[in-house]
Amino acid sequence: QSQPVESGGGSVHSGGSLIISCEIPEFTSNGCGIVWFRQGEGLPRQWVAELKPDGSTIYADHVKGRFTVSKGDAKDTSFLHRSNLKPEDTAAYDCKTDLHSGAWCGAVRNNWGPGTRVTVSP
Secondary structure: OOOOEEEOOEEEEOOOOEEEEEEOOOOOOOOOOEEEEEEOOOOOOEEEEEEOOOOOEEEOOOOOOOEEEEEOOOOOEEEEEEOOOOHHHOEEEEEEEOOOOOHHHHHHOOOOOOOEEEEEEO
């Protein structure tokens, strides 16, 4: 089944911007939304943002106004653009299909990608 692949992480100074990408083969044709998560070292996993199948987006309060999730022009790709980054945004970011768009999306949700790590220095 389709395996997520996250990429584009790296190191940036506080206030900087970074775009990370997520590719999950066939999520577009199966009508799935994409959900972004992150986990800082020693911290619980956090929900960050969601791109719904209809193109609408929702964000966690801690990133609202700074992060933007979008559908890429390339098939089955989503981007998470982060601006005004803060040290507390340091985390491993990963993406998943949503749980609300059908059986295929729910099944693929169990697949894990490598994640991509972002480090924000003061």
